[in-house]
Amino acid sequence: MEIIPIKKNQELEVTVVDLSYLGMGVAKVEGYPLFIENALPGERIQVKVLKIGKKFGFGKMLSILKTSPHRQTIENEDLLRTGIAPLSHLQYEQQLKFKQEQVKNVLIKTAKMPEVQVTDTIGMKEPFGYRNKAQIPVRKMNGVLQTGFYRKNSHELIPLDHFFIQDPEIDAAIVIIREILQQFEVKAYNEKDNSGFLRHIVIRRGYQTHEMMVVLVTRKEHFFQGEKIVQKIQEKLPEVVSIIQNINPKQTNVILGEQEKVLLGRSFIYDQLLGKTFRISAKSFYQVNTQQAEVLYQKAFELANLEKSDVVIDAYSGIGTIGLSLADQVAYVYGMETIKQAVIDAQENAKLNGIKNAEYVTGKAEDIMPRWKEEGIKPNVIFVDPPRKGLDQTFIETACDMDPEKFIYISCNPATMARDLKTFAVNGYFTDSIQPVDLFPQTHHVETIALLQKKTS
Incomplete structure (x- = not known):
């Protein structure tokens, strides 16, 4: 012992x-x-x-x-206590080196690929105020509504008005909305006994369009004085084009529930990315750092070395940001996504941008790709951009069975990416190179792009 x-x-x-x-x-x-x-x-x-x-x-x-x-000194120690910006005390150049080392470490330890080159992390010129989305809990403290963030590893709310890494206009909007809700004596959620009404304020703001969406996450559907509150929010925040009530009655730390009601305006906002216009719904995935998402995607397209004759599959396609951004560089784009609303958004986004060589379907890639193969669809490149849990082995085997020349794997979790690269290697695809991109300055998170090529005998 x-x-x-x-x-x-x-x-x-x-x-x-x-x-x-x-x-x-x-x-x-x-x-x-x-x-x-x-x-x-x-x-x-x-x-x-x-x-x-x-x-x-x-x-x-x-x-x-x-x-x-x-x-380096930081404005507010609570940024470290809450985990909002846990690396903000480290100089930015060193943050970029730290992230590169994290990727190198998992390649050596998990993937057993010490030979793969990991290039320098691409950073931001202004690594603050970049987040286009906020999900802020609302609680009652000393008789007043408070917004802030939880202390690390706890459910204790630390009140905060300035979040450092969020769009400052979003920070200001949260305070205004909180004050309106306080005026109307809206009851805050109590997670201990699953009581109260308002759980979270979620805000999205278009980086280019400045259109703002406000999602009020409530425990119950009946919204007392909801109409007056909505009118007041729009009056105080003219950028708001969408106010949605999301109903989540469950005792859970999942923020959004299944049911939604549009209280004002549209059920989506518009934003621009790489010269294309995208409509974004409350539940749709859209990179939270628009500036760096453009850098990330451009680098991914460069690594893919796309040609006009290429057929591309965009797995985990979301609202179509990757596939539609590259559609004018290739012959055809096929996309699939499990979230139906995101697919509807992708289809609308294709129409919005006059793109006729892209189609999107709802379902699991493991089910859809074999059908496409039977129909004679042969992709040259498959793009994958999975959630933090990475890819299922079944997905990798099915995707490799499509026999593309290369994969572009965009990852938000180096550990699961390294695990998946091993499985790709077993299925005949070697990792050519890896490019880290800093989409989340002041945090330990890093986005990476891996280029995988088919092994030749």
Whole structure:
């Protein structure tokens, strides 16, 4: 039995040697790893042990005895406490290097592909105020409605008005809406006993169009004085073209429920990306950083080396942002998506942009691709942009069975991407190169593009 060299509540002086993939400082006490928030490599710190496990523990930094040259001051320590911007204390150039290293590490440890080149992370000129979407919980504190964010690993709300990484116009709108709701004495949700009314305020704002959508997530359908509240919101926020009530009666941390009611205007907003216009519904996936999404997609198209004769499959197509953005560079685009509303948006977006060489269907790729193969559809390139859980093995096998020349894998989770690259290798596709792109500055998240080529005998 291994002896743990530290005890809970013990105070220690340690040197931080590394950053974890979540951006926490790592110190080692006789080889035993201790994870510490807000600590940077090279720093000598005083720390209190909070929790110990068999293989690692967690500590709280009490003071910095020697400061890293890469540390920068931040406006509000709550950005670290809530996990909104957990890397905001690290200089931006170092954040980009950290993200590149994270991708390299999973390629070596998980994918066993040390030979694959990972290029420098592409960053932003202005890495703040970039998020075009906010999902903000509403709670009652000291008799008043508050908006903010949860303290890490808890359901304790920390009140915040400025979120640092969100579009400042969204931050301002949240405060205005909260004050209107307070005036009308709207009851905040209480998650302990699943009571109260208003759960979340969700806002989307078009980066190019400035059109704003407000989604009020409520526990019940009946919205007392809803019409007056909606009128007041539009009066105070002229950019708002869509107000939606989303009803979520379940005791869950899933934000949006199944049922929606349009209270004002349209059920969607418009925005532009790479010269194309897109309609975006409340539940549709749309990259939260429009500027960097353009960089990401342009880089993906460049790696795909598209030709006018190419047939492309856009798996996980969402509202069609990838497929429709490249449609004028290829012969035809086929897209599929499991969320019906997103497919409707993609079909409308094709019409909106006068694109006739793209079609979108609802369903699982594993079901649709074999049918397309029977119909004689042969793709040259398949684009995949899955959620954080990555791809199912069945999907990979079905997609490889379509026999494309290459895959472009866009990932928001390097760990699941590395796992999937191993499966692609077994199915005859080697990883050519990987390009990280920073879509989420001040956080530990990184987007990556992998180019996969068919192995030749």
